[in-house]
Amino acid sequence: MQLRHIVSVLTCEILSGAERLGLEVEHCFAADLMSDVLASAPHGALLVTGLASPQMVHTAEVADLAAIVVVAGKRPGDEAISFARQRKLPLLLTGLSMFEACSGLSAHGLRGAVRKE
Amino acid sequence: MDGESLYRETLRIKGDDFEHGGEAATQVKALLKQLGLPSTLIRRLSIANFEAEMNVVMYAREATLDVLVYPDLIRVEVADRGPGIADIAWAMQEGHSTATEAMRARGFGAGLGLPNIQRNTDELEVKSDVGVGTTLRYAVYTTPRPKPG
C-alpha cells in the first residue's frame, strides 16, 4: 500500500515526508508502548501510535520503520516534527481512533506484522 | 576496554530529559551508517542504545555512552551516576519494572528495556552499585562467531 493511499484512506495531515508518499508499505505495527515496537516491529513497517512524544520519532528511526501515523488527533510537539523532517521520515496525523485507523488500513490490504524470533 | 579501536565516540545523556531522550541513540546510528556497517547490525545496536539511553533518562542523573568500533565487533558502554539496581537478576526479567505511570505514558517502562538490550546484543554485562550508578557493557559482532559462555 502506497503512503499516499494511506493518507487518503485515513485523511491524514502530512507533517513531514511529503516527498516520500510514493513509498510502499506492506506491514503495520500498532502500539503506544515503544519498547513493544522496538521488540517486535520489523524494519520497513508502518507505525500506528497514540504516542505523540519525540520518542516515537526516535523509535521509528532506530528500528528502521517506514513511516508513522499518529492517531486520535494527537499533535506532536515541534521537537518531534523537526526530527522527523530532518530524517525525511513521513509523519502523518489522523483524527481517527486507533481502532478506526487500523481497521481502515486492514480493509485496504495492509497486514499486521510481528517479528517471529 | 580492550585493544585498539578503529573508531571511538563519547556522548552524554542527561537524566529526566524526556525532550531529548533518544538523541544519543540516533546520533550513534548516523555515525555507524557513515562507517558503512550492515544495516541489520546497526539496527540491533541502535535498539539496545535507545533502551539504555531511556533507562538513564528515566532512572539516573547522567551518563556517558561510549561507542568503540573494532574490526570484528562494536562495543558500547553506558555508565551512569544514579540510584543503581539492587537486584539485577530481577530487573533483567521481562515485565519487571519500577517505572511510574508518567514514564509509561511516554511509551517506556513496561519492563522490556533490559530484555530488549539482551536480545539485540551478542554480549551483555550489567554492573551496579546501589547509590552510585549502573554500567552496561554490551557488544555486537560484525562477523559471525559463537557467543561466549
Ligand SMILES: Nc1ncnc2c1ncn2[C@@H]1O[C@H](COP(=O)(O)OP(=O)(O)O)[C@@H](O)[C@H]1O
Ligand atoms: N540505569 C538504571 N539505573 C537504575 N535503575 C535501572 C536502570 N536501568 C534499569 N533500571 C531498573 O531496572 C528495571 C527494569 O529495566 P528495564 O528492563 O529497562 O524496564 P523498564 O525501564 O521498562 O522498567 C527498571 O524498572 C529499573 O527499576
Ligand SMILES: [Mg+2]
Ligand atoms: Mg527501560
